[in-house]
Amino acid sequence: MVNEMKNEMEIVFDAISDNESFARVSVAAFVAHLNPTLEEISDIKTAVSEAVTNAIIHGYENVSGYGGTKAAPATPHEIHEGKVKVHCLLNQDTLHIDVIDWGKGIENIDKAMEPLFTTKPELERSGMGFAFMEAFMDELHVESEPQKGTTIRMSKKMGTEAWEVRED
Amino acid sequence: MEDFQVIDNCLMVKLPEEVDHYRAAYICENADKFLIREDVNHVVFDFEDTRFMDSSGIGIIMGRYRKIACFGGRVYAIHADRQIRRILALSGLNKVVEILD
Numbered sequence: 001m002v003n004e005m006k007n008e009m010e011i012v013f014d015a016i017s018d019n020e021s022f023a024r025v026s027v028a029a030f031v032a033h034l035n036p037t038l039e040e041i042s043d044i045k046t047a048v049s050e051a052v053t054n055a056i057i058h059g060y061e062n063v064s065g066y067g068g069t070k071a072a073p074a075t076p077h078e079i080h081e082g083k084v085k086v087h088c089l090l091n092q093d094t095l096h097i098d099v100i101d102w103g104k105g106i107e108n109i110d111k112a113m114e115p116l117f118t119t120k121p122e123l124e125r126s127g128m129g130f131a132f133m134e135a136f137m138d139e140l141h142v143e144s145e146p147q148k149g150t151t152i153r154m155s156k157k158m159g160t161e162a163w164e165v166r167e168d
Numbered sequence: 169m170e171d172f173q174v175i176d177n178c179l180m181v182k183l184p185e186e187v188d189h190y191r192a193a194y195i196c197e198n199a200d201k202f203l204i205r206e207d208v209n210h211v212v213f214d215f216e217d218t219r220f221m222d223s224s225g226i227g228i229i230m231g232r233y234r235k236i237a238c239f240g241g242r243v244y245a246i247h248a249d250r251q252i253r254r255i256l257a258l259s260g261l262n263k264v265v266e267i268l269d
Binding site for chain 1: 186188189190192193196220221222223224226227228230231250251254255258259
């Protein structure tokens with residue numbers, strides 16, 4: 001018998017801003033049984049949030065969600081239809097996350113990955129999305145084809161911080 | 169609104185539990201309503217309730233900083249936990265944002 005642990009999950013959801021939180025919380029819940037540190041959970045959630053938000057607002061250009069909270073009433077705007085897929089594979093102690101969209105794709109990946117670069121400065125996002133994914137995960141690959149879509153592949157080895165002395 | 173209040177010449181912005189793109193527009197729009205007032209010079213971001221922030225949060229802070237820095241305004245962060253501090257440090261914002269305990 002091969003003694004290896006493999007575990008896979010996949011979620012597909014509409015490309016609207018309202019689902020950003022659902023996506024990152026789902027991935028965090030998927031690895032919860034590994035007893036990850038707070039830091040690992042925070043790293044994974046941030047990286048997933050960056051990738052999923054990019055897919056929604058750049059891939060499908062859905063810059064705001066349905067909104068409609070009491071504090072921020074929804075302003076009518078067109079929602080472009082599209083799905084985002086998050087695929088997770090836990091292989092031994094390494095978590096692989098793919099975030100896939102079938103949106104407009106990235107013209108120039110190198111440019112997109114430059115810190116502070118953004119094609120939507122009016123949204124006042126920092127242009128730090130890819131920098132955060134790189135910093136919080138161990139590996140990051142971006143595949144994209146204009147008008148076809150984008151796949152973000154990230155991985156992170158879990159449990160490397162378990163024996164670190166905690167500062168607080 | 170209790171999330172945004174002016175104390176002396178500081179705008180206090182109480183950030184939500186999760187600061188992401190979904191909530192960013194609301195925070196920016198409301199903060200900016202106060203920043204155009206003459207009596208508001210500085211901004212204090214209160215992270216007391218905040219357990220999650222991604223690069224959208226960096227965008228919020230950076231944008232407010234740009235609006236007030238040219239008039240000598242300063243940006244402060246209070247009650248930032250370890251994770252929030254890491255994100256501020258990683259983005260380089262800790263150079264322009266004063267992080268207070």
